Structures are given as structure tokens and as C-alpha cells.
Amino acid sequence: MNGNEVRSYLLSPEELEELWARLGKPGEVAPGIKAPKKRNKSLAHRPENPKE
DSSP states (O other): OOTTOOOOOOOOHHHHHHHHHHHOOTTEEETTEEOOSSOOTTTSOOOSSOOO
């Protein structure tokens, strides 16, 4: 098996609604909770030992 293999899945509308109920829709942090428009600086990756 090649590491670059692409797999796609077709979901029925019922399966998609079930998935969204568990994980949230695109653009949501959790089901029903919208993601912020801008990324909070506290969420951004910061190196442990900044070179300043």
C-alpha cells in the first residue's frame, strides 16, 4: 500500500447528519458552537524556547 493513497467516502444525508451531531459541522469548534473568526493568539503555536 502506498502512503499517498487517497480514499473518498459517500455518506447518505442521514449518516452526514449523525456525523455532524457527534463532531459538529464545518466551521464549528463543537456541535452548535461557532469557531471564532480570527484565531486567538493563545491558540497559536508558540515555541517553548523563543529566541529573543
